[in-house]
Amino acid sequence: MKETLNHIRNRPRFKMYTDLSPEDCEKNLRAYLDIHKDEFFGNINREVATIFVKTNENNYWKPNLALRLERDDNITAIRGIYGPTSAVWTFFMFLYFLFTIGWMVFFTLYYVEKQINTHNYPWALPCSFLILVLIGLTYAAARFGQFKAKDEMNALRRFAEEATFPLEKD
Numbered sequence: 001m002k003e004t005l006n007h008i009r010n011r012p013r014f015k016m017y018t019d020l021s022p023e024d025c026e027k028n029l030r031a032y033l034d035i036h037k038d039e040f041f042g043n044i045n046r047e048v049a050t051i052f053v054k055t056n057e058n059n060y061w062k063p064n065l066a067l068r069l070e071r072d073d074n075i076t077a078i079r080g081i082y083g084p085t086s087a088v089w090t091f092f093m094f095l096y097f098l099f100t101i102g103w104m105v106f107f108t109l110y111y112v113e114k115q116i117n118t119h120n121y122p123w124a125l126p127c128s129f130l131i132l133v134l135i136g137l138t139y140a141a142a143r144f145g146q147f148k149a150k151d152e153m154n155a156l157r158r159f160a161e162e163a164t165f166p167l168e169k170d
Contacts, residue, residue: 012082016164021076022046022069022076025164029067033164040159051159053152060146061088065156082153084145095138103131 018025029044033051042064049067061084065075068079083089089148110124 010050014080014160017072018076018078018164020076022071025069025076026079029163036159039155048063052158053155055152061142061149063149063152063156065160067160072108078164080157088145089116092142096135099135099138100129103135106131114157147164 020028023046024042026046026049029049033040033042033044041054044051047069049065049069051067052062055062063082063084066081066083070077070079071168084092092156095162101116106124106128109121110128113119113121113124
């Protein structure tokens, strides 16, 4: 192992290197998943693995670990990404995009109204503040989801660290 996980709590992406082949890495991941099937579940193939933590509740911010195995010059690179499901990620990005465009439209209406000295859009400035509140609420919902998923993220980190090393035979 040339590199280990570092700064994973600050950066949701990581990259590790191993001398194992992707097939051996796949075997290790499958073996680890079989041993810990009461705690984890997921899909594993030779190039990609997606791992979830088993929980009693299904939150909107349920994190997963996506691993990609790449072989280059007798070294296998394991790239990992922590985060919510792609549907949740896309939904939050859509909300940020929609609210940002809405804020720009309302603030532009207010600004143009002030520049040309008309009173056609007296509601534009309050609407732009409302949109800023909605952006803040979206951010707060994302942070709350991340806080609730902290234990699952730690379990996924442990999975990434332990499952990529060769299993020792007893």
